[in-house]
Every structure is written in C-alpha cells, then in structure tokens.
Amino acid sequence: MRLARNMAVAMANSVVLVLINLIALPFYLRFLGMEAYGLIGFYATLQTVLQVLDVGLAPTLSREIAHGAETGQQRRSASLLRTLEVVYVAVAIVIAVFVLLTAPWIGDYWLQAKTLPTETVTQAVMLMGINLACRWPISLYHGGLIGAHRLAHSSATSIVINVCAAVTTIAVLAWGMRSIQVFFVVQAVFGLLQVIVLRVLVRRVLGERDAPYDFGDLKRVWHFSAWAGGVAIAGLLLSQFDKVVLSRIVSLESFAHYMLATLLVSGLQILTRPAFNTLYPKFSALIARGDTASLEYLYDSATKLFATALFALAFGVVFQTKPLVMLWLGNAKVAEDVAPVAAWLAIGSALNGVMYFPYSLQLAAGQPKLAFATAAGLLVVIIPAVLLLAMRFGILGGALGWALVNLLYVVAGTWLTGRKVMVFAGWSWLQRNVTVPALATFIPALIGAWICSMLAVGPWTALGTGSIAALIGIALGVAGSFAPSEFRRVVAMAFGRPTSAQ
Known part of the structure; x- marks a missing residue:
C-alpha cells in the first residue's frame, strides 16, 4: 500500500474543503450578512455535536473492513455494512424529527439574534434538521x-460534490433568492447526492452484494463500538463545548467572529484528518499481522514529519492571523477581534492534532476504553474552565479554554x-518526535513576527515573511529529527518501496 498516495489524496480533499470555505465566506457575508453566517456556524456546531449518535459505528466499520481484508473475511464486513445502513437511516429520521421539534425553542430562547426575525431563525434551524438527516450516512460510507x-474514492467524491455545492449555492444567492433558508436547501440536496455516490462506491469495493443483513453480528462489534462511541461523545463535547456555551452567552455577531476564527484554524485539518484516515487502518493492519517493529517505525517517523508540518502551519496562523484576515475580508475591526481568538485556537488545535497518533494507536489496538x-x-x-473563561473574557475565553485542555x-x-x-508511544515519543519539531518551527515563526512588528510591514509582506519562516522551520524540523539516510528510508517506505523496517 502506498501511504504517500493515500495521504496525498486525503490532503487534496482537505485543502479543497478549506479553500471552498475560505473562498465562499466573503460571498456568504455579502449576500446573507454576519448574523446569517452565525447561523451557518451554529449548524456546523450542531452537526458535530450530533455525531455522538454515531456511537463509534463508523470507526468500528473501518477497523472491521481493515481486519477483514487481512483475514479473508470480507463477506462478514459486507454484511456488517448492510446492517449498519439500516441503523443509520433510523438515526437520520430521529435527527430530523428532533431538530424540527426543538427549532422554535432554539430560535426563541437559545440564539441571540438582533437583526434577523425570529421566524427566519426558526425556519433556518428546521432546515438544518433536514440537512443533517440527508448527510448523516456520509460518515458510515466514508x-x-x-x-x-x-x-x-472518498476524497474525489467529496471534492467534486462540495465544489459543485459551493458554486451552486453562491450562484443561487447571487441571482436568485438571498435567504439563509435557500442556503440550507441547496446544501441538503448535495448532501443527499454525496450519500448516494459513496454508497455505490463502497458496495462496489467490498463486493459480496448478496451479503445478508445480520443484526446478531452487531453483538460481536458492540463492545468496541460502544467504547469508541463513548470516546466520540466525550471528544465531541470537548471540541464543541466552547461553541455551545458561546452560542448562548454572546451575541450572534460575536459568535460569528468566533466561527470565523474557527474556520481559519480549520486549515490545520489539511494535515490532521488525512493523517488519521491514512494511518489508522494501517496501524490496524500491522497489529492484526503482529508486526510490532514496522508499527513502531511507522509511528515514530510519521509523527516527526506530521508534527513538523503541523506546527509550522499552526505558528503561521498564530503570528500572521491579522494580516491574513485583512487581505481576506478587508475589515480591520474584524481582523482585530478574530486574531487573538484564532491564535489560541490554533495552539489548542495543533496540540490536539498531535494526539491523533496515540488515539489512532489506541483504537487500532482495540483499546477504546483507554x-x-x-x-x-x-x-x-x-466544562468549568470554559464556563468561567467564557463568562469572563467572551469569545477569547472559549479559545483559551480549548488551548489549556489540549495541553x-x-x-x-x-x-x-x-x-x-x-x-514506544510514551514520554520518549513526546520528547523526540513532538518537542523537537515544535521548537524548530516556533523559533523561526517568532523571529519572523518580530521582524514584521519592528518594520511595521504591510499584510502582503507579513504573510510572505511568515511563509518563509514556516519553510525554514520545516527544514530545521526535518534536519533535527532525521539523519539523511533515515529520511531517505522514510520516503521509500511512504512510496511503497521495501525497507528493512518492513
């Protein structure tokens, strides 16, 4: 298996999704306004929070299919997929009904809209429920x-459909009806289309189209799935608690600023999600094979490369957010409000991203309980940290809480x-494979920011300086983590060429 190819296509998908959001945002603000974008941000939060209903079934299916390919039990994997499809359809219906019933309460009492009519907010929330139901099975097939x-397969589908969805949405808002309701209708249509395409692809890959439904087989995977679901619930609460709290205690406009900062920091997902999606099934396969030597080598070398790139990108956001927002939106006041929030969110997200490696290893080893x-x-x-900090410092407090908990x-x-x-995944891993890349990328980024501050440069020059600092940091991180011969060996492994570790 070519890890480099899988990582490349997954990264391409992440890059495209981030770029779509960044490019589309100015159009959404222009056609819908800041409060309406706050509703889009609330939808994103709601979508993430409701992932708790997955109860670990998607990662369980990933692990079962990876193990089935190694042990020759693909028919059992296909049967599990068919069974889980029924479960997901039932959950989608529950989601739609729940959001539709609670929409009036959310519109009246939860969201703090000032200019949007309550009726508009309520209708938008109802459409969020329909949208969520249409998109719900995506995670299963993915x-x-x-x-x-x-x-x-999954990345290409995601790229094509999300690009088409963004272009269609902008076109409808520009030349048709400019309302938040229209936005959610278009998104629901393309979400349902993505579900259909992914279903066809995964059933074709697995084969065994006559595999039977077997609800009894759920008992076999339930122990792992239940604990993985518990992890998902706790993880989602960790990542979304700040947004849930802030959506209640700050104005919809301030919440929109927080979601703008979150959108900027989402650029880090260019690395984190592809790394997990690529390495988790590989870890699972190596553990099923009993190849601990290759597992340790892959774990260590992948961490060093990943941490170097991740921290370089994160420190770029930390030190260059203000010029980036200025060039992006052309609004100095918004840039001033968003910059410190994005900086702390980036620090927390970088620390969280590094921990995808221990998390992947825990799941692959069949220890979701840990x-x-x-x-x-x-x-x-x-919970107490975010509540206290958010009440004291507003949206900045939410970002501070996120950084502290990830440390x-x-x-x-x-x-x-x-x-x-x-x-091998203990303290020595943290010292060798995480601390060295973090220091190597932090120092050039700090120096670059200091130079920009001393010379009072413009936003374009600041971004250019930050980019150069990031590249220097990456070079220092690689040089400090790998000997030349070891780096060539890692590259060979990534491209599927045999190495002594394999």
Missing part, C-alpha cells in the same frame, strides 16, 4: 472506504498510551 484503503477514560477526564476540566491532553494522553498500549 468509514467503509477508509477501512478498505480507498481514500482516493481513549474514553482520557476524554472523560478532560471533560471534568474543560493537558498531550501530557495525560501520552503517559497513558505509553503505559497501557505500547511502550
């Missing part, structure tokens, strides 16, 4: 393609993974 090492215990412990910290996550999660899963 998980199936991940387990089958078919990221190219991941759940870690996430549950972090929840005890983040704790890095410390506690690394220690637990080294003690309970694999020794």
